[in-house]
Amino acid sequence: MTSVTDGGGGGGERADARRNRAKVLAAAGEAFAEHGIDVPLGEVARRAGVGAGTVYRHFPSKQALLEAVFARQLDELVASGERRMARSAPTEAFFGFLLEVVGTSGRRGPVCEVVAADGSWPHPLLTASVLRFRQVLTALLHAAQRAGGVRADLGPDDVASFAAGCVSMVGARRDRAAGLGLARLALEGLRPSGSVTEHPVFRDGLASGCAECGAALTVRPTGRPVRYCGATCRQRARRRRLAG
Template sequence: MTASRSDALRNRQLVLDAAQACFAAAGPQVPLAEIARLAGVGAGTVHRHFPTKRALVEAVVAARIDDLVAEADRLSARHEPGTAFFAFFAAAVEHIGFNKALCAAFEADSGDPLHVAPTAQRAFHAALGELLDRAQRAGAVRADLDVADVAALVAGCVTMERHHDPERPTGRMTALVSEVLQPGRTPLPAAVTKQATTRQERNETSVGPPQRHETPIGGESPRCEVCGTRIQPARTGRRARFCGAACRQKAHRRRRNHT
């Protein structure tokens, strides 16, 4: 390896180390000039290795996620499935929580510019999914969870631990969530599907006798202004004037013909 090549690699590592320290402490908003100063190199050196701020953030976040993936592999090889899963869950919360750059990456929406290192994040989800699958097959984790659920819980625990009451022990919220992940807990609710919209919900009324609780107090149901049919008042919104779309159109034509 030539001296120039060796110097370039050394300078790149210095920039990465400085960026890691800055981003972990203060987040990705740290200026590149501050990173260059901490690394002991010029701004041109930083831009030569990382043309944009995003490229530097991506490299730092990817390196930290790679560390998490390696930790998942290590725990999987040394412990039984349930122990490995819960140890990794706690380690991921702690590791991400102490690194503001990782917090930004894991909490950002997919369209946010801070949502970086997608390849590394896919590797994290794959490692987490493998641990989850092994733990579920061993009966150590409830079966109605998927990797998206667990990843969301990791991010949620990170937020809760960062804002926890200082008088309570660190890791308390993570331990509580870990309890919920174990078998024998209340089943998760089924997905909610939107009910079909009824005519009454669209403030249109149907012909027929009104329900008792929908009849105005002290009077009978209103009648259609066109045909005189009794109409059922809507539960919400303005008082209905017509029994349906046909009479509403007739009333509209009459008004138009008289103008």
């Protein structure tokens, strides 16, 4: 498999050209994450320590650079997922991978948005990287499910959507550490014991206490939601309604 960071140039490309390409990709990733996708290519060249001509030789357009940056980042995640599968227990590998995807989302966000929104230019490089990412995610998920660590009714699309939601959650918090803490808590819902359908207390419109005296209520799994703790409070509330 040809690595994105190698530039796909093979043996005919000089070593210094490959190094320059890698430096441009790294600098572009940092610049896009810090300042958005409107960063001029001249700034990318400055950060990479190369001339503007070097950037344009490798990436003739901003779109081409965006695609290459995102593909490189996906390939880094793929390599990490493969290492986790080889070195860690299935459930640990799965959740560790998802936390890495969510935790590193800050440097990928702007690039992801552009690539997802722009369908007018070809991205075979990106398509291949996305396919590899999906394959690793699916392998991690199925291994964790076989080990009993993840709900059996989830598929790769469900997990990808869940991870995207966690990324949004982290981005919505000014305190990134707090956002990551919430993401960890949310990811616990992927475990078999996290299924809310097993617990009848999750009912819409359920009162948290007696509407009359505020006492704790006994939850009923079926029937109308409980509003009063007993007959005394129910009659008291009825008399108040009639008097009003």
